[in-house]
Amino acid sequence: MSDEETLTRQQIRRKRKFGEPILPEEEDETDQKHRHIIAVTLENTIGALNRVTNLFSARGFNLESVAVGETEDSSIARLTLVTVGNDRIVAQVTRQLKGLVNTYDVTDLTDAEHVERELCLLKVQYTSDTRPEILDIKDIFRGRVVNVTPETMVLEVTGPNKKINAFIGMMQEHGIEEVARSGQVAMHRALEYEAPNPLASSESEVNDNGSSDAN
């Protein structure tokens, strides 16, 4: 569909407001809420993390998880944020994050091919009767026992958010004493190797700054 044929955002809103039909493909979906996972690299200094989280709280966003740590360069920290919100507003906050003086890079990984991991420590009660089952479940989730006393043991499991939730669910009936979750960390998957094409021309459009043209 060419530019000329599409409705402007205002027109769509207006139509919706006045109850006029909007063709399904024109429906603007940016107002729906989704889970977003955002990776931020930032200067490893006092206040930098606070500035980032502040942008979310200032807009009344809850952050489901925040995980932060140094990268291979100790002056740079990497932060993974998980938030649920209106796509349009999250995109806006993401742009504001990019604008912060302390941030180097901000990527919304939600729609990109990415790997996501969380670490969970879980302290659970056991008896000689329940012990085999607990250890079984741990094996299924590829967990480890990291501490044990005569009544409780601490298990460690890593995996994507859903896997951790499922693990905690399975342990529920055994009497969980304590759960500590690290929050999500995530990164782009390595791209598949593509052999360079010797015939490819270098005509792809580059703007005057020499960077790619996408906004």
Added chain:
Amino acid sequence: MPTDSLKTSTPSTASNGAPDAPVLKGSEIFVRALEEEGVDRVFGHPGGAVIKIYDAMERIQPDYEHVLVRHEQGGTHAAEGYAKATGRVGTVLVTSGPGATNTVTGIADAYLDSVPIVVFTGQVPTHLIGNDSFQETDTTGVTRSITKHNFLVRDVDELASTIKKAYHIARTGRPGPVVVDIPKDVQMDKSTFVYPDEPDLPGYSVPGKGASRQVQRAARMIEEAERPLLYVGGGTINADAPEHLTKLARKTNIPVTTTLHGLGAFPETDDLALGWLGMHGFYHTNMAVQNADLIIAVGARFDDRVTGDVDAWAPDAKIIHVDIDPSCISKNVYADCAIIGDAQKVLQQLLPKVEPKDTEEWLAQIDEWRDSCPPYEYEQPDEDLIAPESVVEQLYEKTQGEAVMVSDVGQHQMWVCQYYKFGRTRSHISSGGLGTMGFGLPAAMGAAFGMREGRDLDVVCVSGDGGFVMNAQELSVAAAHGLPLKIAVLNNNFLGMVRQWQSLFHEDRFSHTDLTSTNPDFVKLAEAHHCVGLRATSPDEVGDVIDQAWEVDDRPVLMEFAVPKEEMVFPMVPAGAASDDMLTEMFSKEEMAKE
């Protein structure tokens, strides 16, 4: 340490500087860094946490002038006025705790209006931070959400480089306030003084030119449009782009409307000028917005005082948005073509790509709207009172648009926008984003200091009786420095703008807006602060008072004009209504009856 030893270099063994860089105390580094930065003026107020810096200033006698403001809020607004009038960064220096918190309103104001200021705050010694020590506040914490960036300097070795960064951040990209918090021990510790040539800010980038594909696209959209409109904001002025904007408008015959901060970016005596838009904008301007098929926004952020009901704003228009701040794009209104870049550079890119357009029909249509509902015609009240609009008109006649007009916040602010014809860039200074009462006088004072550095225009402050007293203490400062400020207080003995809302939307219940019996005698107030006080109570005195005021050139003059409390600002788009849902003078009475 004797004064003269400071500038002679002391050989240094420290590894962080050039071999012959002097070793100085933090307080001295501060004073010298500001000199290196080319600061001309510092608005400040001393206190225990900055007493070392003040002492260093006294010993070094730097190249810049320090202005002792009487309240730190006045200091931040003065720095804003200075920055807006000159295009340079304003500088503020205050103590910790109460000194720092008193600057908060001005910082928030500068943040919303993208004004470049750097605020230095003293802080308790590093070992006492976090102990609820005497005069401690977490200044960086308090100001985090109202600054473009802020710093706590923990080590004297970082002081000079932090100051360099602060000015760079404040001035570049979308300008804004930066706070630098300096603990007392950092002011006393020593380090080699080297002022870096470049700030070390790896994560910070400033957009320059726009993407050429988007510029091309914008040019095509302009070519195809039949009812285009340029919508111009303060970002155009920040980018020093008014000249380029004017060229674009004239080449393409596209009419121009400005926001409050855009006033002055396009000469309002031009045929293409539509004046300002939004809540109290003109009828024909808002009608043009609502009927345009293309809106070219340059350095404007679609504030809700401009758009009213966003969903019903410019319903038929495609939108080109030129802005230096990517986060402004599609924030309030979806941009069909977004160009991130410096307004001046983008306009330069766009100019050769556009062709002259025939917009005669569209301009005729706008003229028709203008004729059908001309700008509100006020009446002189019968009694011994003055139409406030006429005061603004006479100020225009006196200055012929060749003045810096600073306004406070309220009805008078709207009248300045409606009745003063701005012909020059950086000639309108007002608090638009935060709408801060008490802004006018100190900002005008800052602007008047700015006029000493290159530009020489009269500085006129228009204020209301309510807002003026909020920072009236700065009169003494303006007097002490012999600033020839012209201050017009439009005294309606009411918090006029609130009264207007109470009248229109709250059935004349004037809850706590009447100042009649409690207002000061403004003439005496002026005189008590070593200024000249004049008063006009009837229409025929207005011209005289203005003439007399312009004869004084060695100190501020306050002109009090007695104006009726009933006068309202029209037209008006009620908050949250669609922009063509205006209360004009003609409909207001009926609309009020309906309420």
